[in-house]
Amino acid sequence: MDISDRIADLAGPAAETAGLVLDTVTVSPAGKRSRVTVTVDLPETEVGSADLDRVAEASRAIGAALDEADVPSTPYVLEVSTPGTDRPLTERRHFLRARTRLVELVLADGSLTGRLTDVDGDTLVLDVDGERREVALGDVTRGQIVVELKRLD
Numbered sequence: 001m002d003i004s005d006r007i008a009d010l011a012g013p014a015a016e017t018a019g020l021v022l023d024t025v026t027v028s029p030a031g032k033r034s035r036v037t038v039t040v041d042l043p044e045t046e047v048g049s050a051d052l053d054r055v056a057e058a059s060r061a062i063g064a065a066l067d068e069a070d071v072p073s074t075p076y077v078l079e080v081s082t083p084g085t086d087r088p089l090t091e092r093r094h095f096l097r098a099r100t101r102l103v104e105l106v107l108a109d110g111s112l113t114g115r116l117t118d119v120d121g122d123t124l125v126l127d128v129d130g131e132r133r134e135v136a137l138g139d140v141t142r143g144q145i146v147v148e149l150k151r152l153d
Contacts, residue, residue: 003027006071007036014065015040018058020050023083027072034076038062039083044096050082089143095119098145105135106142113146 023039059080114126
């Protein structure tokens with residue numbers, strides 16, 4: 001088991017105490033220390049963004065869990081954050097979290113932009129210019145959230 005896996009084993013339950021789930025863990029050199037970057041997110045059943053209080057709570061819990069287990073055993077800097085809007089949508093859980101957002105999908109036969117309204121099994125349901133469109137998750141080669149400066153109510 002490598003250090004990232006060990007950290008993930010400790011960080012996952014710690015993040016859950018703040019009502020968040022572990023997304024990724026990366027460990028990289030940062031001078032004489034290591035940079036431990038932990039990305040947390042809301043559970044896939046929730047829509048919206050994790051607020052700063054929950055991220056701070058998760059950060060404290062993750063830091064305490066790592067310190068208690070002495071993992072990593074060398075000096076480190078812990079960074080806890082949420083995935084940005086630029087994160088590619090590659091997994092079903094990413095699309096679940098992107099419900100209500102405007103998304104751009106690249107398909108084998110072209111691209112499609114619409115508001116993601118639901119994920120029904122392995123089918124994405126979008127509102128494209130007022131019309132319901134369904135896209136099989138397996139047909140998506142790339143997906144991303146389109147940043148909107150003004151959201152619809």
